[in-house]
Amino acid sequence: MQKTMKAAVVEKPNVMVMKEVPVPEINDDEVLIKVKFTGICGTDYSIFTGKYSSDKLPLIPGHEFSGTLVKAGKNARNLKEGDKVTADINMSCGHCFYCRRGQKLMCPEFSQLGIHINGTYAEYVKAPWGQVHRLPDSMDFMIGAFIEPTSCIIHSAKAMNLSIGSSVAILGAGLGVLHAAVAKHRGAAPVIVLARNPKKLALAKEFGADYTINVKEVKDPVAEVRKLTEGRGADYVVESVGTIATYEQAFSMVRPGGTLAAFGITAGDDVMRLKPFDVVLGERTIVGSCAGFGTDWNDAIALLQYGRIKPKPLFSLVVPLEELESALKELKTNPNLTKVFVSSEISKREVLS
Ligand SMILES: [Zn+2]
Ligand SMILES: [Zn+2]
Incomplete structure (x- = not known):
């Protein structure tokens, strides 16, 4: 397997650099996912401009994603190579005052993939296995990348x-x-x-x-x-x-x-x-209400899987990873754009609707 990967790194406010970085190494409790699509979120722009998470830079943003599991740590259960997946981005300690009350977003150790720790504007991302959701067979990767906003x-x-x-x-x-x-x-x-x-x-x-x-x-x-x-x-x-x-x-x-x-x-x-x-x-x-976590993700998957929510009319564009920065800016200036996806697996942009 390759040792390095393409990634979009926000190095400091308003400076995003496309570069080769090491593929994340996983421990026994983590999985490695080959990213298929990432949906651009307003938060990504705030991270880019330094209005949000500026103390976490340099950072690879990206948190609305889907992909394929390529490597599972020893302790990962019910997951295997080749699974179509996404991951709940919200991580916490699991045992503090807030976590015990089901309020993990307030946990002092709370962190979100792509917001506080490296995310999915890259070829690969790692995540704790317990955060991973397998996508239903019938769900395509683009819908899979829409589970996170739906959960919110x-x-x-x-x-x-x-x-x-x-x-x-x-x-x-x-x-x-x-x-x-x-x-x-x-x-x-x-x-x-x-x-x-x-x-x-x-x-x-x-x-x-x-x-x-x-x-x-x-x-x-x-x-x-x-x-x-x-x-x-x-x-x-x-x-x-x-x-x-x-x-x-x-x-x-x-x-x-x-x-x-x-x-x-x-x-x-x-x-x-x-x-x-x-x-x-x-x-x-x-x-x-700040983010969807836990069962909100299962609920989002169910609504998308059974077509209660059919989000495709919201999907405007998919652009190559190299165009992330320009797409972030386009979203600010073109009010007709709705959801824009990014993929490291394509070389030119496609208009979706
Ligand atoms: Zn978001
Ligand atoms: Zn906690």
Whole structure:
């Protein structure tokens, strides 16, 4: 087997270098995976620009992935060479205060593949065997690379306890489109998606939104949501943009007794205005949700395997690993791009939809 591999390394903020690095060595509890596809996530751009994980550089990012198992450590059970796999990227100590309460994301030793430790913008990646999920035979590798973002949406729906017959307003039509799909599967009605890009709003409809609101075309998005919910505001509101303006709008859309799901990631020092009065007298709830882990991954696999979520209309492009940096920038400047995948196994880009 080859000793070195191609990898995209963020060496310091805004400096990404394609280089040959050693293929990761595995211990008895790890497996080595040949990466097939990695989906580009907003977090990758934040790592590239140094807004996130800058203390972990140099780093190979990439965390939404699928691949083929090429080597299994001695202790790996139920896994063998040639298995089509992905891996839950969320790792923790397993025995601290938080881990024992099923809150591993808060573990002091928490780390994520491709965010805190080397990830999948490379030919190979290693992962602890217990994190690995085998893909169903019928699932293609590209869908396999979409399990991670799907698991995050499922985690958020569970965190806010989205219930049957409830109204949901979703701000943002990037991952917001997936929030709409999952809300519909949990029996929400109506599902309302607010965003500014007509193409993405059309996708939101396709994925289960009953109403879409183009925020560029209306004077007051909050008033529009109230109109669709008998004047009350929505039972649940999901913020999936990550700006202070949209967080403040989102909170204003929550009906008394309702819930805001905080999903969009803002800068670490961003501060929103919030009237405690509306929380106390209105008994409004705010729930945070950061990542899908554990059974969220099994749930994501089931929904994708059985076509409850059919994500292919969201897939825009697949580009060679060498084009990662330009693709990260294109995603920032071309609002019509949705999911872009990266592969070290192709030499020129392919348009998917
Ligand atoms: Zn991600
Ligand atoms: Zn822990």
